[in-house]
Amino acid sequence: MSLEVSDNSMKWRFDFSRIPSACGLSGFINRDGNRVGGEVIIESMRVMNERGNGLGGGFAGYGIYPEYAEDYALHIMFESQEGKLACEALLKENVNVEKMEEIPTEPNERIVNPPILWRYFCKPRAEKLNETGKSEDDFIVDLVMQINTDVPGSFVFSSGKNMGVFKAVGFAEDVGDFYRLGEYKGYAWIGHTRFPTNTPGWWGGAHPFNILDWSVVHNGEISSYGTNKRYLEMFGYRCTLLTDTEVMAYLFDLLIRKHRLPIEIACSVMAAPFWKDIDRTNGDERKLYESLRSVYAGALVNGPFAVIVGFSRGLMGLNDRIKLRPLVAAEKNEYIYISSEEAAIREICPKPERIWAPRAGKPVIALLRDGA
Amino acid sequence: MDKSSHALQREEEVKTVELDARRFHYRELNERIKSLINSGYEEIILNGVNGQRYIGDGLVHKVRIVINGVPGNDLGVFMDGPFIMVNDNAQDGVGNTMNSGMIVVRGHAGDVIGYGMRGGKIFIRDDVGYRTGIHMKSYRDQVPVIVVGGSAGDFLGEYMAGGIIVVLGVGVNSGKIVGHYTGTGMHGGVIYLADSIDQSRLGNEVRIFLVNDDDVRRLEALISEFSRLTGLDVSGIDPESFIKLLPASHRPYGNMYVY
Numbered sequence: 368m369s370l371e372v373s374d375n376s377m378k379w380r381f382d383f384s385r386i387p388s389a390c391g392l393s394g395f396i397n398r399d400g401n402r403v404g405g406e407v408i409i410e411s412m413r414v415m416n417e418r419g420n421g422l423g424g425g426f427a428g429y430g431i432y433p434e435y436a437e438d439y440a441l442h443i444m445f446e447s448q449e450g451k452l453a454c455e456a457l458l459k460e461n462v463n464v465e466k467m468e469e470i471p472t473e474p475n476e477r478i479v480n481p482p483i484l485w486r487y488f489c490k491p492r493a494e495k496l497n498e499t500g501k502s503e504d505d506f507i508v509d510l511v512m513q514i515n516t517d518v519p520g521s522f523v524f525s526s527g528k529n530m531g532v533f534k535a536v537g538f539a540e541d542v543g544d545f546y547r548l549g550e551y552k553g554y555a556w557i558g559h560t561r562f563p564t565n566t567p568g569w570w571g572g573a574h575p576f577n578i579l580d581w582s583v584v585h586n587g588e589i590s591s592y593g594t595n596k597r598y599l600e601m602f603g604y605r606c607t608l609l610t611d612t613e614v615m616a617y618l619f620d621l622l623i624r625k626h627r628l629p630i631e632i633a634c635s636v637m638a639a640p641f642w643k644d645i646d647r648t649n650g651d652e653r654k655l656y657e658s659l660r661s662v663y664a665g666a667l668v669n670g671p672f673a674v675i676v677g678f679s680r681g682l683m684g685l686n687d688r689i690k691l692r693p694l695v696a697a698e699k700n701e702y703i704y705i706s707s708e709e710a711a712i713r714e715i716c717p718k719p720e721r722i723w724a725p726r727a728g729k730p731v732i733a734l735l736r737d738g739a
Numbered sequence: 740m741d742k743s744s745h746a747l748q749r750e751e752e753v754k755t756v757e758l759d760a761r762r763f764h765y766r767e768l769n770e771r772i773k774s775l776i777n778s779g780y781e782e783i784i785l786n787g788v789n790g791q792r793y794i795g796d797g798l799v800h801k802v803r804i805v806i807n808g809v810p811g812n813d814l815g816v817f818m819d820g821p822f823i824m825v826n827d828n829a830q831d832g833v834g835n836t837m838n839s840g841m842i843v844v845r846g847h848a849g850d851v852i853g854y855g856m857r858g859g860k861i862f863i864r865d866d867v868g869y870r871t872g873i874h875m876k877s878y879r880d881q882v883p884v885i886v887v888g889g890s891a892g893d894f895l896g897e898y899m900a901g902g903i904i905v906v907l908g909v910g911v912n913s914g915k916i917v918g919h920y921t922g923t924g925m926h927g928g929v930i931y932l933a934d935s936i937d938q939s940r941l942g943n944e945v946r947i948f949l950v951n952d953d954d955v956r957r958l959e960a961l962i963s964e965f966s967r968l969t970g971l972d973v974s975g976i977d978p979e980s981f982i983k984l985l986p987a988s989h990r991p992y993g994n995m996y997v998y
Contacts, residue, residue, distance in 0.1 A: 414790040690869045710790025724868045
């Protein structure tokens with residue numbers, strides 16, 4: 368059964384019977400830094416096929432580019448060759464490209480109309496850094512914002528070191544096959560299957576959303592998107608990908624990298640305690656939460672969410688303040704798992720030592736062990 | 740042995756069937772379950788279940804389904820009669836809108852357990868997540884019951900309109916048997932807790948009471964049935980020391996939006 372839709376261009380979005388779903392998330396980390404193949408995260412995501420509707424799937428792997436570990440690995444999607452040429456001219460001006468190549472894919476009939484997908488391993492040019500006085504990370508963030516805003520049909524969807532985001536329109540497991548994830552090894556992986564609710568299901572809108580090494584997969588809706596977007600613009604971030612989750616990646620970069628907040632404190636900014644709960648605290652604790660809510664009002668993320676965040680040092684899961692989206696975590700030996708559904712964890716770790724449901728607004732943080 | 744007794748013997752043998760669920764998508768699995776029931780099976784043992792949704796959905800038969808593995812969301816949704824035993828953990832939405840029958844989980848369960856439940860029983864041996872018993876309701880002799888062996892997360896019994904929720908708190912630290920916003924919007928039914936809680940964990944619509952003799956008898960019966968089915972040791976539990984939560988008003992919002 369399909370709904371009658373008068374606007375022809377919208378027909379494809381409604382041409383199916385009701386599909387009961389919600390986004391699905393999964394991620395894991397080997398805290399000793401041992402690397403495992405991308406097929407593991409695909410198998411975990413496959414269990415949650417029902418949570419997506421084929422309009423977006425994606426992954427991020429950490430530790431996948433050891434041979435270019437010191438380079439920024441820019442993954443860029445281009446809608447046209449002209450855009451690619453324009454973008455490459457801009458890159459040439461600003462960075463030294465160690466290696467550039469098409470991102471290897473294995474076309475399958477379920478992933479249609481892919482954009483041109485290339486990756487560039489590069490470092491900012493020394494004279495540009497001197498000229499601008501920026502740090503390497505800041506320089507790359509600004510370059511990503513410039514490409515996404517100014518270069519027609521070009522979008523940087525991954526910009527960290529020794530990590531990479533792979534995303535597309537499709538079901539997660541098909542996206543994983545498309546990008547040949549089984550050929551990469553990483554110490555941490557996150558995956559997402561998408562059921563877009565408010566925004567278009569396009570390649571740039573698939574998850575994870577990334578800046579530098581921050582990658583975010585999200586289930587929910589960020590009703591504070593407008594506030595967060597304007598707040599981020601004050602610091603030079605530009606939201607161009609038409610999806611609410613984009614603000615989360617930039618907020619983590621701003622709060623943790625730029626403002627050097629501890630991870631737990633950054634989480635208390637985004638999933639801030641309610642005033643009524645702050646009223647029940649005293650002394651320094653009260654002062655801290657009052658200050659955070661005042662200083663970082665624009666970084667409070669409202670609405671239902673469960674997110675998994677990947678970064679070079681680890682993995683983190685976080686829920687909104689009243690847990691309106693599911694999140695489960697588990698531990699076995701040096702592995703920590705976080706997912707929307709326990710079955711997605713048990714598929715790749717049948718007998719965890721510990722399984723628990725994270726509390727609302729309280730992060731699960733799993734860092735690489737010292738020396739890993 | 741004559742033919743008729745042989746036939747009878749065979750029929751008794753085939754009452755139970757085991758199924759390897761591993762290779763089935765949930766649609767196939769649930770169709771398979773229905774067709775097995777239609778062929779006369781009374782007990783279905785599902786092995787290797789992992790994440791298949793809606794197991795037992797809408798079944799009206801007095802059958803027994805044993806699940807080895809983790810069933811997917813909405814286990815027993817709209818169910819009206821069956822007995823489901825899960826020998827592992829369960830996910831979200833166990834017993835969503837179920838009407839009668841019983842679900843026993845020998846492990847923990849996720850969020851929104853017993854959502855809109857209107858009859859039957861759900862027993863969870865360990866902890867449950869957020870919003871357990873949200874919108875559950877009763878009508879005459881249809882009184883849904885949820886018993887939790889461990890602790891419950893925030894919003895237990897949110898908008899509860901009827902039925903019984905019992906939380907035993909076995910192995911749970913004092914004062915943490917339920918989360919915050921317990922009974923928010925509650926306007927019917929009763930919640931029994933094995934441990935007292937701080938007023939700050941309650942919604943505005945509920946009040947704390949001591950249990951009476953009828954409550955104790957009811958709790959004794961439920962706890963012993965719960966222990967028998969889940970295997971949880973309840974020897975340290977004293978029903979006389981329970982507290983009960985009742986709604987302060989049956990029409991908490993009667994004065995809202997009326998002028």
